Amino acid sequence: MVLSVLRYRSKRPMSVVCLIVKKKEYGMRGWLAAGLAVCMAGAQATPVHEYNLKNGMKVLVREDHRAPVMVAQVWYKVGSSYEVDGITGISHVLEHMMFKGTDEYASGEFSRIISENGGRENAFTAQDYTAYFQTMEKSRLPVSFELEADRMRNLTLPEEEFLKEVQVVMEERRMRTEDNPQSLAYEQFAATAWASSPYRTPIIGWMDDLENLSVADLRAWYLKWYAPDNATLVVVGDVDPEEVFQQAKKYFGPLQAGEIVAPKPRLEIEQRGIKRIEVKAPAELPYLLMGYKVPVVHTAEVEWEPYALVVLAGILDGGTAARLESELVRGGEIAASAGASYDAYDRLESLFLMSGTPTTGHSMKDLEDAFMAQVGKLQDERVTAGEMDRVVAQISADKVYEQDSIFYQAMQIGILETVGLSWKEADRYLERIKAVTPEQVQAVARKYLQRDHLTVAELVPQPIDPKQPPRSGGSAHVH
């Protein structure tokens, strides 16, 4: 979830960095389970202090006194999975607009003030959340709070700024998706894999929806979701929790609660057989995406299953010792790249993903067969104790990195709270991973990695220079 964050420097005047957390959409070479572990493991370091404001806003504070800095993050329970057809991408456009002025501060003032106070800021839009972050010297916490509280309820959303900003977003879409064959393939893959789940639409939105978005739509979206009772404030750093709470009361306390109506569940309908698509786009290399429907912690009926899936992902993908790297990339030399990923902390039923690119000497069919053989092996044979140890060791080792970052600590707390879990989940994570048995890994492989719940997308490269033929012809898979 964290490792695949894409950094994008927008054309905003104040050089605000806007991040769309498009996990899984861009290559998936990292080991996401490890990424989670980074955030998880350190959660045991110091306790989280939990407060609630009367308007429904939750305040979570963790002390970390290694450096005289703090990160303040405001997490909203809204993102692309809250959107409906016709206004896809609206959460992300609204994130852009959050820098475009309030009654109190004109457009751009927010970023200028943070910057003048030596702060760094970010904003993220993902499927399940929209979040705003400032990292500042610890005494500047009130600066962050005042500005965040102000824009939570007082955004002006001027039409002329909107008209400019939506163009910026459309350009972002062109760069990141239209001109990126793997993203394009992922987007169509997700739209096929999911029939009724909101995970079927792209975070950045369909171009046609962006073209037809209005400032009235944004205003309605803002009023619907931006309220203290739909927000979590997370502060990690060299701070005193009680003092943070007092400041939070001072700045966020006066805000009026919203009238938050929970989004419709929009459960995915039962998949009753394999789905398969081709995606033809100008590209250098083919690319294969395979995804199985799987539960996550938030939806799991059997508590240990998501953790077993995390371990399973670690068996396949997690450095050079993992199976995909050792057997498909180095061993068989079938894949130029191959990855597997699974995010246990999505809000809704998710996908266990495998993806890769065949080597020049191998076809997409070879690569798919190799992935299927890996699945078969996981179903037929128990993973070894040695492999289990490697996965747990990797997750544990990641603690080191995690403790270095107050940002990721805060991010993990924010994600867990926002997807309907609790920050306490972080404290249990490592212990649950350690409790997974080889039998459980085999059991989830058998239960969930089933052909009838699989979606396969194949990027079929088309000439980038239309005068040149593509590297390889189509595929024999999807007739």
Add this chain to the structure above:
Amino acid sequence: MVLSVLRYRSKRPMSVVCLIVKKKEYGMRGWLAAGLAVCMAGAQATPVHEYNLKNGMKVLVREDHRAPVMVAQVWYKVGSSYEVDGITGISHVLEHMMFKGTDEYASGEFSRIISENGGRENAFTAQDYTAYFQTMEKSRLPVSFELEADRMRNLTLPEEEFLKEVQVVMEERRMRTEDNPQSLAYEQFAATAWASSPYRTPIIGWMDDLENLSVADLRAWYLKWYAPDNATLVVVGDVDPEEVFQQAKKYFGPLQAGEIVAPKPRLEIEQRGIKRIEVKAPAELPYLLMGYKVPVVHTAEVEWEPYALVVLAGILDGGTAARLESELVRGGEIAASAGASYDAYDRLESLFLMSGTPTTGHSMKDLEDAFMAQVGKLQDERVTAGEMDRVVAQISADKVYEQDSIFYQAMQIGILETVGLSWKEADRYLERIKAVTPEQVQAVARKYLQRDHLTVAELVPQPIDPKQPPRSGGSAHVH
């Protein structure tokens, strides 16, 4: 569009007949083009008188004095293609609720009064419209108008009635979709073929959405779409147009206009390669669905293309002389049934569909190859003058049936108006069909029946009695 209307007698106390127009979803054995022609051709019979009320309501009247009856229809521009994820099926549930009482008339009164006046009534929900019809002795027109005007703005939507009615609809869904393998396959086919078009969701809605629908959702939907400026009143029968207009003014004139916001365009994203799914469900027989993305009259950039597609559908499917019947069913005996359909009067980009079931001696692959061979033949060779004549003759001959039905005359006017065309389109239809050349049929076959814009769904029968094996194993298509 008309021929595949499904009749369903609901469990409503007043035995109101509720029709969902699920064109294309149920077998598609009829020749839809002919069905359209039925309605079209007769449109030239007598002129349509057009009036506009000050509140934005359009009134269209056609005289037909053969019998002392009239049909009155109220058409709303709302249907499943106006819905968004999370509230799919809401238009249809609202149609049910339209019989559940207003401030003036208690639940069930509507149907009782119509019945007491010797009238028959229907209501339809489709992708692009919701419509309410009464057929009555001509003097009873004011009865119909008074009741329809009343429920256009004064529905009470009592919660207890809603809770009962949504159960009725869920049962309807179980009977029509969950327990109907072809419907189930069609539903998943549409959800795969369409990525961003609203045609991807079922008219009856996803079960999970029905389960989570609230009377507050319905109230909002009613307020949003049920207003005179979003409605067309169509009257056909033994009436005097000017008198009908006076009555319309009297009953509908006082209604306040709504604040209608046009739905988002939600254009379908470009399909970049074939899509293919398996749908496993308890069934006796396999079933193949193939659909190509095609324009319709409302979206066409080249005016004649939709008419050429209508003729193309007629070449393939339209009685025993048509190619599918003569070459696939009788000739090669590959198909136990085979059909093709296309509806030129959808509101949005549509699908050219082919569907069928192989004979016992043939595989799904054989059937698909046979369909593809038919497509190839249409692309490679011009259709003969004889075949062109047959299609035009068939459409022309259908005039006879059409003139028999004031109901279908009114329905055609209503559909055309509601999908954004004009009733005048009906007068031009036959002439445009006649103007289609063999070259144009070949041109649309080449331009639109392209593999990269094709979606294929295969119903793979599972045992109905789980103890018995299915008729045939899966398929070699979708690995």
